[in-house]
Amino acid sequence: MKPCLRLFFAIVLATAAFDAFAQALIRVPSQATLQQAIGNVSDGGVIEIAAGTYPAPAGGFIIFSTQKRFTIRAAAGATVVLSGAGSNILHFSNSSTTTGRPVTFERLTFSGGNSNLGSVGGAVTLVTADATFVGCTFQNNAATGTDGGGGAILSQASSVFIVDSVFSGNNARRYGGALGISGGSRATIHNTRFVNNRVNLPNHFRDSLGGAIFLLDSELRFTNTRFENNQAGFSGGAIYSFGSWTTPANMLDTTIVGSNSTFVGNRLQRDPTSPAATPTTGGAIQAEDDVKIYLHNTRFSGNSATQGGGVATYRSIIEIYDSTFRDNVATGNTGGDGYGGAGLIVSDDQAAVDGSINRQNGMLFIRNSLFQGRSSGTQANARYGGCIAAVGDTVRQFGNPPVGTPAQNRAILDIADSAFVSCLVTENGGGGVGGAIMGQLIDLSVERSIFLFNEARRGADYTGGGGGIFIFSSSTANIQSTTFARSVAGFNGGAIAAIGSNLDVSNSNFIDNQMTAGAWGGSAIYSSPQDFGAPLPIVDATGLVQNSVFTGNQGGATLLEYDEADGPFNRIRYGGNRVFPDDANFFVNAIAPGVQTAAQLNGLVLHGASKAPAANQGLSTAPVVAGMVTAPRGVLSTSAAGDAPAPVFSNLAYAFSGGSGTLNGAPGATTAGFASPAGAGIHTLTVAGETFTSPVVNAPVPATALSLAPPDAATGATSILSWSAVSGTFLEHMINEGVGRSLAATGAISLGTVTGTRTYRGLVITREGGAVDAARLDVADTLIFKDDLESP
Missing domain, CATH: 2.60.40 (Immunoglobulin-like)
Incomplete structure (x- = not known):
């Protein structure tokens, strides 16, 4: 017998034995085209492609509202390239969530796809679809339309599960150089690389967003994933995320959870052919409006933007745990440039957009993390806030008339058990404040942390303030059990400078901080009321520094206060502190007579109140x-x-x-x-x-386990899928094939009436990273074999 000369297809068995539960297999190029194979594959079947390059037809290969789940994969050991050849490669869409089934793609390369339509991705477009990509490569795809987004994949109202894959050299004109995720989509990514994806090629959009990933009103999870050298022209060098405000709140859940991942060398850089925009923000990650981001054991190195070289939040919430920031830079020397080398918080409302609504302020929570400004020769990390710059809602607070109170308008910066090391700000055209942290209208909390080797260099004007921390404009700071050591300021506040703010410090150490030659003073703390003129209000300096140790601080008075007899006033007080050396250069207040030792400070009364609610103690030897x-x-x-x-x-x-x-x-x-x-x-x-x-x-090694009972079933029967987090500090479970997201550590679900063989992949997300396990459900099909051949 021989095959007929007309087009034919052959469905053969996946196993040598003709098992009733075998998975139907279609081979390409036995099919005339991949599109024909997609039409012919059975529910639960596999399309297996031989080595070669397969150009996509105009408009791409189409999967539309198919009532069957199947897999498209490269044959074992084969290199299979699905080539766009100037067209988009694949369009997978369903008219509704009930009209389609999940499709899996394994070991395929999507290359050279191109779309000039805003609603179509460069390589793959998903609309109300459920897709899994395992071991796939997306390279040199582009979305070049006027409003182009999703150079590799554009996902609208879809679920996409990506494992062991690579996204390289993809680009888009406006958003999402690799992935554009919107409309309530869910993207889950594990053990994948995003390298050299861009949205800043010549003639890019003015607000080009998300060099690797753009996220709009959707969810993103990534583990053990590396983002390297991705670029955007405006915001989010690697990831840009936006969550729409809704009424009632949280109708849309725009969240990102990431663990054990790396962001290196991502940056924001406009092409000269593109119109200039406001300062660029979020060299690695940008969160805007109703977004919540949770990062665990994540590393940021060498990322840059003019604001927020590492991460940036605008009215959003970012929580960072057990992470490392090194050599991130906020570039630029003028205007709004140079804010927050590693991180930025911005909270200003826009009256034209927000009307009378006073939106949520930006919030950044940091736990058990390292912020290192200069580990490999970086000269300066920023002009304002070498590691972090934070600004509250100054538009509402200082508007005419003001809206809300300072407590309602402060940005939140909450730090515990963390280290800020070698962060540097330097003046150039005005700036150089807050070696590690700069805050305007913020609520700052610091516990059990250390600030070491930070520096605020002096420029041509009165800059160089707050070698460790600089706060002003109705800010509050509550600092407990924290050490400031070897920090340097060029003008005032070797460790801390606080202007027009409330400063509370307790049980902390100030060791060997200093002012540079010719500086004003406050080698440990400088404080002052604020009277900068309209629109900023006149604000007293208040607070209590207590039960702390000051030892070996040098260069002018250890504690320096600016004050005025007729207001505004410096009302900060000091009690129960220990001081070495106890000399006449310990405390200076601008309107108090002379300089004060600890004992003299204990007896000082200003503005009708004692400056020392409890006795401060001078020491003759350095304390341990x-x-x-x-x-x-x-x-x-x-x-x-x-x-x-x-x-x-x-x-x-x-x-x-x-x-x-x-x-x-x-x-x-x-x-x-x-x-x-x-x-x-x-x-x-x-x-x-x-x-x-x-x-x-x-740390524990993440692991998870999936199982099916029974692991095989007849068409129309059912099975139970069970999962369990084996190890790791659990955060979430994600399972593809439409099973669920944000699942509990352990659970089970009935799969209902099953048709078609399928493989479930579960990702456990832990603080230490992710792990994937798979379980295959074999479903018997009444169609066992069809050869469609004819005799001569």
Whole structure:
């Protein structure tokens, strides 16, 4: 017998034995075209493609409202390229969520796709679809339309599950160089690389957004994923996210959860052919409006923008845990440039858009993380806020008339158990404040942290304030159990400068901070009321500095207060502090007589109140105190795709006073230092017989398990899918094939009446990263074999 000369298809069995549960298989190029194979494949079948390049037809291969689930994959060991050849490659859409079934794509390369339509992605378009991509490559695809987005994949109201894949060299004119995700879509990504994707090629849109990923009113999850050298022209060098305000609130859930991932070298850079826009924001990630982002064990290195070199939030919420920021930069020297080398918070409403509604302020929560400004020769991280710049809703607070109270309009910056090391701001055309943190109209909370080697350099004017922290304009700061060491300011406030704000400090250490030559003073703290003129209000300086240690601070008075007899007033008080050396250069107030020792400060009365609610103590010898932070908390045994092999280590920052130090058993430790990498164990600092410790653990390795009972079933029968998080600090479970998202650690679901063989893939998302497991349900089909051949 021989095949007839006309077009034919052959469905053969996936196993040598003719098992009733075998998966039907269609081979290409036995089919005349891949499109014909898509039409002919059975429910639960597989289209297997031989090695080669397969050009897409005009308009791309089409999957539309098909009532069958199936897989398209490369044959074992084969390199299969689906080529756009100037056209988009695949359009997978359903008229509604009930008219289609999930489709899986395995080991395919999507290359050279192009779309000049705003509603079509460069390679793949998903509309109300459920797609899984495993081991796929998307390279050199483009969305070039006037409003082009999603250079590789454009997802509208769809679910996309991506594992072990690569997105490289894709671009779009306006948004989402690799992925454009909108309309309530859900994107889940594991062990994938995004490299050199762009939305800033010549003639890009003025507001080009999301060099790798654009997210609008949708959900994104990524684990063990690397974002490298992606670029945008306006906002979100790697990821841009936007959540629409709704009534009632939270009708749309725009959230991002990421863990054990890396952002390196992403940046914002306009092409000269594109119209200039406002300062660029979010070198790696930008969140805007009703968005919530949760990042765990994520690393940011060498990202840049003119504002927020690493991450930026505009009226959104970002929570960061066990993460590392190094060498991120807010570039530029004029106007609104140079804010927040690693992070930025902005909260201003826009009256023309928001009307009378006072929107949520920007919020940034940081736990167990490292912010290192200069680890590899970076000269400066920013002009304002070397690591973080935060600004509240100044439009509402200082408008005419003001709307709301300072408490309602402050941005939130909440930090605990973290280290800020070697962050630098430098003046150029006006600036240079807040070596580590700068805040205007903010609510700042810092606990159990360390600020080490930070610097605010002085420029031509009265800049160079707050080597560690600079706050002003009705801000509040509550700082507890935190160490400031070896920080430097060029004008005032070696560790902290607070102007027109409330400053509360307790149980903290100020060790060897200093002012540079010719500076005004306040080697530890400078404070002042605020009278900058309209529209900024006149504000007293208030607060309480208590139960803290000041030792070895140099360059002018340790505590320097600017004050005025007829107001506004400096009402900050000091109680229960210990001071070394106790000399006449400890405390200076601009309207108090002379300079004060600790004992003299205890008796000082200004503005009708004692400056010392409890006695401060002068010391004759340096006290034994220390601060030590290890961040992140654990050593990871897995890393992101494309990163150096694990382990991923922790870091150690420390400072001490009062004697010689022994660090982890090695004598002769310098009085302040930074050690990276830091391995697992109890890190120990011993100073004059006193011991200080900080632990680092071996973090668990993420794992999950999926199972089916029974693992095979007849058409019309059912099965139970079960899942369980085996290890890792659990966050969420995500399972493809329409099973669910944000699932509990352990659960089970009846699959109902089943038709068609399918493979379920479950991703467990933990603080330590992700892990995938798969379970295949074999479903018997009445069609076992059809050869469609004819005799001669």
